[in-house]
Amino acid sequence: MTARDHWIDRHLRRLRFGQFLQRAVEWLTVYLFCFGTIVLVVKLTTPALWPHVLWVALGALPVMLLAWWTSRTGQFTRGESVALLDRSLRAGGLLMTLTEAPDEDWETHLPQVEQRWRESLPRIRPKRFAGSLAMPLLFTIGACFVPLREISANPIVKNTAGQQATSELENMLEALEEAEVLDEQEEQTLRDAIEKLQQETEEAPLTHEKWETVDALEQRMRMQLEEASVGIAQAAQAAAILASAANGENGELSAERLAELEEDLIETLRKMSENGSLSAGAGKMGLSKNDLQRLMKSGQLQLPEDAAEREEILNELSDFLQQEADKLSELRSECEGGQCQNCGNDCEGGQCEACNGNKPGRGGISRGRGDAEMAWGDESDDAGILFKETVLPPGMQEDPKDDVIGITRSEPEVDPATSAPRKAARANDPAAGRETWNRKLRPRHRGAVRKFFDSAESE
Amino acid sequence: MTDTATAQRLLSPEEVERAKGMIGKLVGGLGTAILGQQELLELVTICLLARGHMLLEGLPGLGKTELVKSLSALLGLGFRRVQFTPDLLPGDIVGSPILQDADGSRKLVFHKGPIFANLLLADEINRATPKTQSALLEAMQERCVTVMGETHELPRPFFVLATQNPIELEGTYPLPEAQLDRFTFKINVYGVSSDTLQQIISKRQHGQPPSLSEVLTHEEMEQLFDLVDGVHLPEAVANYIARLVNATHPTAADAPEECRKYVRYGASPRAAIALAGTSRAAALLAGKPNVGFDEVRRVAVSVLGHRLVLDYSARLEGWTPVRMVERLVEAVPEVGRPVPQDIEV
Numbered sequence: 001m002t003a004r005d006h007w008i009d010r011h012l013r014r015l016r017f018g019q020f021l022q023r024a025v026e027w028l029t030v031y032l033f034c035f036g037t038i039v040l041v042v043k044l045t046t047p048a049l050w051p052h053v054l055w056v057a058l059g060a061l062p063v064m065l066l067a068w069w070t071s072r073t074g075q076f077t078r079g080e081s082v083a084l085l086d087r088s089l090r091a092g093g094l095l096m097t098l099t100e101a102p103d104e105d106w107e108t109h110l111p112q113v114e115q116r117w118r119e120s121l122p123r124i125r126p127k128r129f130a131g132s133l134a135m136p137l138l139f140t141i142g143a144c145f146v147p148l149r150e151i152s153a154n155p156i157v158k159n160t161a162g163q164q165a166t167s168e169l170e171n172m173l174e175a176l177e178e179a180e181v182l183d184e185q186e187e188q189t190l191r192d193a194i195e196k197l198q199q200e201t202e203e204a205p206l207t208h209e210k211w212e213t214v215d216a217l218e219q220r221m222r223m224q225l226e227e228a229s230v231g232i233a234q235a236a237q238a239a240a241i242l243a244s245a246a247n248g249e250n251g252e253l254s255a256e257r258l259a260e261l262e263e264d265l266i267e268t269l270r271k272m273s274e275n276g277s278l279s280a281g282a283g284k285m286g287l288s289k290n291d292l293q294r295l296m297k298s299g300q301l302q303l304p305e306d307a308a309e310r311e312e313i314l315n316e317l318s319d320f321l322q323q324e325a326d327k328l329s330e331l332r333s334e335c336e337g338g339q340c341q342n343c344g345n346d347c348e349g350g351q352c353e354a355c356n357g358n359k360p361g362r363g364g365i366s367r368g369r370g371d372a373e374m375a376w377g378d379e380s381d382d383a384g385i386l387f388k389e390t391v392l393p394p395g396m397q398e399d400p401k402d403d404v405i406g407i408t409r410s411e412p413e414v415d416p417a418t419s420a421p422r423k424a425a426r427a428n429d430p431a432a433g434r435e436t437w438n439r440k441l442r443p444r445h446r447g448a449v450r451k452f453f454d455s456a457e458s459e
Numbered sequence: 460m461t462d463t464a465t466a467q468r469l470l471s472p473e474e475v476e477r478a479k480g481m482i483g484k485l486v487g488g489l490g491t492a493i494l495g496q497q498e499l500l501e502l503v504t505i506c507l508l509a510r511g512h513m514l515l516e517g518l519p520g521l522g523k524t525e526l527v528k529s530l531s532a533l534l535g536l537g538f539r540r541v542q543f544t545p546d547l548l549p550g551d552i553v554g555s556p557i558l559q560d561a562d563g564s565r566k567l568v569f570h571k572g573p574i575f576a577n578l579l580l581a582d583e584i585n586r587a588t589p590k591t592q593s594a595l596l597e598a599m600q601e602r603c604v605t606v607m608g609e610t611h612e613l614p615r616p617f618f619v620l621a622t623q624n625p626i627e628l629e630g631t632y633p634l635p636e637a638q639l640d641r642f643t644f645k646i647n648v649y650g651v652s653s654d655t656l657q658q659i660i661s662k663r664q665h666g667q668p669p670s671l672s673e674v675l676t677h678e679e680m681e682q683l684f685d686l687v688d689g690v691h692l693p694e695a696v697a698n699y700i701a702r703l704v705n706a707t708h709p710t711a712a713d714a715p716e717e718c719r720k721y722v723r724y725g726a727s728p729r730a731a732i733a734l735a736g737t738s739r740a741a742a743l744l745a746g747k748p749n750v751g752f753d754e755v756r757r758v759a760v761s762v763l764g765h766r767l768v769l770d771y772s773a774r775l776e777g778w779t780p781v782r783m784v785e786r787l788v789e790a791v792p793e794v795g796r797p798v799p800q801d802i803e804v
Contacts, residue, residue, distance in 0.1 A: 015798075018798075084793075084794055093696060094748075101691060103748075124802050
């Protein structure tokens with residue numbers, strides 16, 4: 001190999017290296033942008049895959065191999081390299097000529113100084129190479145520094161509240177069916193409405209109108225239950241009074257009062273007969289169906305003439321009705337959620353024996369004393385939060401009305417509709433025409449307001 | 460095999476030096492007759508060494524005819540001058556058969572026209588009709604003429620040196636493309652500088668040129684032709700010539716944008732042959748045994764300029780064939796592969 005060939009080979013190698021660098025820049029740019037994008041996507045969407053993504057970094061090696069392979073397909077030939085070197089040397093084509101047709105006489109006309117050959121070699125410009133890769137490299141490094149998204153252990157459940165509400169409604173309806181409180185038509189109407197709500201909760205969250213429907217259905221069922229419970233309890237009480245009257249224990253009752261009690265009793269029995277609960281209970285009492293029909297003949301209570309026999313029947317009837325009333329009362333408490341309204345513990349009947357509405361500072365207007373000390377939770381911290389956030393029951397009560405709306409034989413029952421949270425809030429809304437200053441707060445809220453103003457004055 | 464062997468053998472430095480000396484004497488002799496036109500004289504010499512025909516275009520009085528006459532005097536070649544006019548007939552150039560008595564019988568005898576010379580000066584060639592102009596086609600390409608079915612060889616060497624005037628175009632007939640393509644060179648003759656004019660005025664009171672003596676014999680001319688053929692054309696340069704000529708076509712992939720837009724027809728393969736031949740001559744003139752890229756660029760305008768047919772929009776945009784060739788030379792790289800950006804050659 002002559003010195004000329006040596007320089008030509010060096011020139012050719014540099015040219016091919018330049019081609020490789022050019023391809024490498026192109027491929028690495030694409031690779032780095034792709035890698036950075038993958039890193040970003042993994043870090044922001046599936047952080048669990050992050051350790052595996054680091055293996056993708058090894059993809060740079062195949063990319064470089066690919067760049068080398070593709071640079072070989074269009075690489076410079078030796079003739080082209082000689083032409084470029086000839087131009088750089090300003091040999092006027094003599095180098096090309098001597099490469100094709102060697103001639104010793106003309107060899108001496110080529111540059112003999114090694115420095116000129118060296119200067120004619122192409123110079124590699126790493127700045128351009130680095131400059132081209134700077135942006136994708138910064139992007140990739142930046143993507144690697146993006147913090148991992150926190151992994152949530154709890155799966156996101158869509159529309160849980162709506163589904164839970166409709167599920168509770170369905171459970172309540174089933175309980176009412178078992179208690180045979182509802183007639184067939186009412187039961188079907190409620191079932192259709194609940195199924196429709198269930199379908200809607202599967203597709204989208206409930207709107208506020210649908211929540212109104214949920215509340216309305218719940219109240220409707222509670223009222224049905226309450227109506228049946230109160231009716232049976234009154235009938236049981238009437239039967240007991242009638243039994244006492246037959247025995248002569250309550251003294252002489254007026255004929256009008258007796259007729260009224262009998263009317264209450266027979267009305268309740270008629271309703272129970274329509275629901276089917278009476279048929280099942282008659283067996284327990286030792287009465288046949290004919291006996292019951294005879295008792296309720298012509299819409300009036302046909303009791304035996306004999307006082308002892310009448311008293312026995314009425315006592316059995318009273319016991320039966322009282323059992324039914326207890327069952328419905330238990331069911332009512334279950335429908336309230338089974339938790340004590342005062343202490344929040346799970347307890348039978350919806351209220352603890354301990355608090356049972358008689359402990360000071362607990363319960364509503366009908367239970368406990370209003371001036372009792374309130375039970376407070378944890379103290380507020382020093383960050384300026386005066387009140388620890390505690391969800392309170394509705395603070396306002398309905399205005400007690402002085403006018404007589406009716407006289408009952410038993411203690412008045414609280415209307416569940418008025419204790420519904422949203423209805424209470426709506427009733428006390430300024431838009432409803434109620435002033436704020438004369439609202440009557442419940443005892444628990446009164447203490448909270450007092451404490452607030454006391455603390456404000458002390459500061 | 461012989462051609463290959465000849466092509467592989469480089470001219471020796473002595474041969475190149477001898478050729479350079481002979482060419483130098485010719486150019487020097489022309490320089491004494493035509494002052495201040497060194498580039499023009501060298502181009503004319505290159506065209507002659509490439510055995511090509513030449514079309515000189517320029518205004519009257521620039522010395523075109525004098526140049527051709529000087530050339531014939533320096534080379535000692537047979538010289539004829541034909542003043543082309545509209546009534547000139549083909550027979551007036553190539554000759555015509557005449558009925559003569561010979562040995563008691565009459566027969567048509569061919570009388571040679573002025574074309575039977577080594578150097579034919581076709582003065583103001585564009586004033587003759589296309590029919591007369593086309594009489595030169597066969598002579599210029601085949602170096603023979605055919606009259607009444609009989610072919611007559613022209614003397615060797617044979618050159619046509621034509622002149623035409625770019626103005627006074629009324630009553631002229633532009634040369635057809637086929638005729639133009641046969642001219643190896645079209646050289647535009649421009650005026651000279653004031654210094655040269657002062658020199659002309661001082662030395663030539665009546666404008667007559669100095670008497671010239673023969674500087675090259677016929678044999679020396681033939682030797683020069685052989686030496687030109689012996690100049691090596693490297694593959695890379697041949698590739699450059701091919702790409703350059705190919706780029707003149709608007710449909711070519713390598714054609715620059717201006718060429719695609721303004722050129723209607725590009726150069727023919729004959730142009731590529733002429734470019735290679737004249738590049739060889741230019742290399743020998745420069746004292747080189749081989750052609751380089753510089754020689755190709757030097758003769759490109761003269762070879763390709765009259766072979767490009769531009770459309771009308773080019774004229775409106777101020778593009779001339781010469782400017783288009785210069786653009787092509789600028790656009791076509793010497794190596795048909797882009798140099799990587801990461802290296803600096």
